[in-house]
Amino acid sequence: MYETIINKFVEAEVLLDDTAYQKIKKQEDALKFTESLIHRLGLPREDIMILTGEMVEQYLEDSKPGIGEDNSKGESSSPNINNPLSESSTQAAPISSAESIPEPDSFATDNTLEPDPFRAIKTSTASQATETDNANHATETETIQATETDNITTTTDDYEPIHQSKLSESHGVEIIKDSSRKSYTNGEIKDFTAYFGSRYHKLRDMLQRKKDLKSPQSIQELENIQDVVNIIGMVNDVRNTKNSHKLIEVEDETGTASVLVHKENHSLFEDAERVVKDEVLGVVGTRKGSLIMASQLINPGTPRIDEKEMDFSMVFLSDTHIGSSTFQGDAFNRFIKWINGEFGDEKQQEIASNVRYLIVAGDIVDGIGVYPHQDKELIIKDIYKQYEEAARLFGEIDDVQIIITPGNHDAGRLAEPQPAIPEEYAGDLYKLKNVKFASNPCMVGLDGINVLIYHGRSFDDFAMTIKGMSHQNTDIIMKELLEKRHLAPIYGERTPLASEVEDHMVIEEVPDVLHTGHVHINSYKKYKGIHLVNSGTFQSQTEFQKIYNIMPTVAQVPVLNQGTMKILKFN
Ligand code: D5M
Numbered sequence: 001m002y003e004t005i006i007n008k009f010v011e012a013e014v015l016l017d018d019t020a021y022q023k024i025k026k027q028e029d030a031l032k033f034t035e036s037l038i039h040r041l042g043l044p045r046e047d048i049m050i051l052t053g054e055m056v057e058q059y060l061e062d063s064k065p066g067i068g069e070d071n072s073k074g075e076s077s078s079p080n081i082n083n084p085l086s087e088s089s090t091q092a093a094p095i096s097s098a099e100s101i102p103e104p105d106s107f108a109t110d111n112t113l114e115p116d117p118f119r120a121i122k123t124s125t126a127s128q129a130t131e132t133d134n135a136n137h138a139t140e141t142e143t144i145q146a147t148e149t150d151n152i153t154t155t156t157d158d159y160e161p162i163h164q165s166k167l168s169e170s171h172g173v174e175i176i177k178d179s180s181r182k183s184y185t186n187g188e189i190k191d192f193t194a195y196f197g198s199r200y201h202k203l204r205d206m207l208q209r210k211k212d213l214k215s216p217q218s219i220q221e222l223e224n225i226q227d228v229v230n231i232i233g234m235v236n237d238v239r240n241t242k243n244s245h246k247l248i249e250v251e252d253e254t255g256t257a258s259v260l261v262h263k264e265n266h267s268l269f270e271d272a273e274r275v276v277k278d279e280v281l282g283v284v285g286t287r288k289g290s291l292i293m294a295s296q297l298i299n300p301g302t303p304r305i306d307e308k309e310m311d312f313s314m315v316f317l318s319d320t321h322i323g324s325s326t327f328q329g330d331a332f333n334r335f336i337k338w339i340n341g342e343f344g345d346e347k348q349q350e351i352a353s354n355v356r357y358l359i360v361a362g363d364i365v366d367g368i369g370v371y372p373h374q375d376k377e378l379i380i381k382d383i384y385k386q387y388e389e390a391a392r393l394f395g396e397i398d399d400v401q402i403i404i405t406p407g408n409h410d411a412g413r414l415a416e417p418q419p420a421i422p423e424e425y426a427g428d429l430y431k432l433k434n435v436k437f438a439s440n441p442c443m444v445g446l447d448g449i450n451v452l453i454y455h456g457r458s459f460d461d462f463a464m465t466i467k468g469m470s471h472q473n474t475d476i477i478m479k480e481l482l483e484k485r486h487l488a489p490i491y492g493e494r495t496p497l498a499s500e501v502e503d504h505m506v507i508e509e510v511p512d513v514l515h516t517g518h519v520h521i522n523s524y525k526k527y528k529g530i531h532l533v534n535s536g537t538f539q540s541q542t543e544f545q546k547i548y549n550i551m552p553t554v555a556q557v558p559v560l561n562q563g564t565m566k567i568l569k570f571n
């Protein structure tokens with residue numbers, strides 16, 4: 001019942017301070033009292049109002065028969081929009097000091113209007129990576145000097161690094177995390193609960209390492225806390241209020257709470273605009289009734305890492321879409337020749353000679369029946385034959401270790417985490433001695449450089465949900481994934497997620513490289529020492545992509561050559 005009362009005030013954008021809340025609770029029919037009080041407050045107002053105990057007293061006074069009627073001294077007081085209670089009373093004094101934010105006395109955290117130096121969700125100040133062309137007639141090489149995109153000082157100083165990967169002495173391919181073998185689900189509801197429980201606890205552990213969240217309260221406990229509150233919750237819902245503030249509903253194991261972010265608190269509001277459903281978030285704020293006025297929204301975050309030395313190169317591919325009539329076979333053959341050291345100028349051949357690893361991050365083949373009328377665009381209409389062709393092409397690559405992970409066009413389970421492409425579909429590929437298969441997502445160590453590989457299906461959800469995010473700027477989304485420490489937080493939209501007993505999509509270890517694909521558009525940025533790379537495609541624009549106005553960057557292959565990113569063009 002008290003929740004209903006609170007929700008009524010939330011809907012009306014009225015914050016209750018504690019004395020008001022206590023007084024309302026004491027009323028005989030608190031719900032009815034609430035309704036008539038809200039009615040009296042009137043709607044709409046320009047801003048959120050704070051209801052104090054004094055204002056409730058005043059309302060009670062005014063409601064008494066006879067009282068207030070003879071207060072009029074002939075002056076007609078004009079209605080005060082910020083103080084609707086005073087409309088019925090010419091003695092507005094006790095009420096008039098308690099209205100809209102910001103008001104230091106009634107709004108305890110007036111410092112929320114100041115930019116907070118410990119903010120964990122950061123404004124993206126992405127500066128474009130500068131590109132230098134080393135044009136060549138055969139192929140083109142671009143060295144991309146990534147400018148750092150983050151402000152170093154913001155989160156690192158309140159962060160205790162967790163599990164940072166150390167420079168491993170290991171050589172060769174080490175599969176650090178692969179969910180293929182662990183993945184199982186019987187689709188029961190209890191798995192669903194276990195899945196979100198696993199997500200919550202993994203991320204809560206990370207959040208509790210933050211200075212401001214060392215001893216968070218449970219939501220249930222909040223009722224007894226007057227002052228600053230710190231909670232860790234999973235986001236149930238995020239929406240705009242009538243007056244364009246942000247209302248975030250969070251949940252922990254003890255209950256739910258509504259968190260309000262005021263639109264005039266600009267930097268915090270920007271953070272709130274990047275909040276998505278089902279992420280796990282730390283909230284610091286002040287309690288007003290059961291509503292929390294946020295002063296900080298805190299992400300699990302990613303610490304800055306030291307870049308490791310590398311004396312070799314790794315090549316990033318994805319979305320080859322073999323089997324599609326739009327697969328660019330000629331360009332791909334040039335790529336194969338280059339990686340084998342038989343194509344390109346001297347410099348490019350030298351890069352090729354450094355290459356030890358090739359990662360293919362999903363959509364190796366075009367698959368069958370992935371979208372309506374796809375068969376019209378297929379040159380190979382049999383999934384087995386598509387993988388045979390893939391095996392023929394990748395089989396031409398010598399002396400390079402290849403790692404293949406699935407995408408949404410590949411055979412096998414579609415729900416993420418996707419186990420490795422099953423051998424029954426890709427027998428010939430499995431026969432190749434230099435090919436290893438892993439899940440999507442997975443973490444592999446390549447001579448000690450840890451690469452987190454994720455196809456990127458959740459980019460569709462971010463592009464759809466968050467202002468300023470799109471398929472054209474996946475680097476911004478990748479930064480957000482790292483800060484949220486989750487590869488696909490939004491449940492139930494475009495990214496199918498399997499409710500496993502454990503959430504394998506949590507980014508438990510900070511990688512040296514985050515490699516994604518899916519959007520068919522190359523991107524590269526460096527963020528906190530981490531290389532963020534999207535490897536584009538070898539498929540020209542499809543009819544489907546025409547509808548969505550997706551302009552792919554075709555046959556442009558990123559190569560991390562001894563620590564420096566270069567793009568080689570084969571079209
Ligand atoms: O994805 C190829 C491109 O199409 C990529 O940019 C994402 C985009 N895409 C994929 N599915 C959708 C939907 N349902 N809506 C909008 N855009 C989409 P691929 O995985 O290769 O098909």
Ligand code: FE
Pocket residue numbers: 319363407409518519520
């Ligand atoms: Fe694709």
Ligand code: ZN
Pocket residue numbers: 363407408409455517518519
């Ligand atoms: Zn895809």
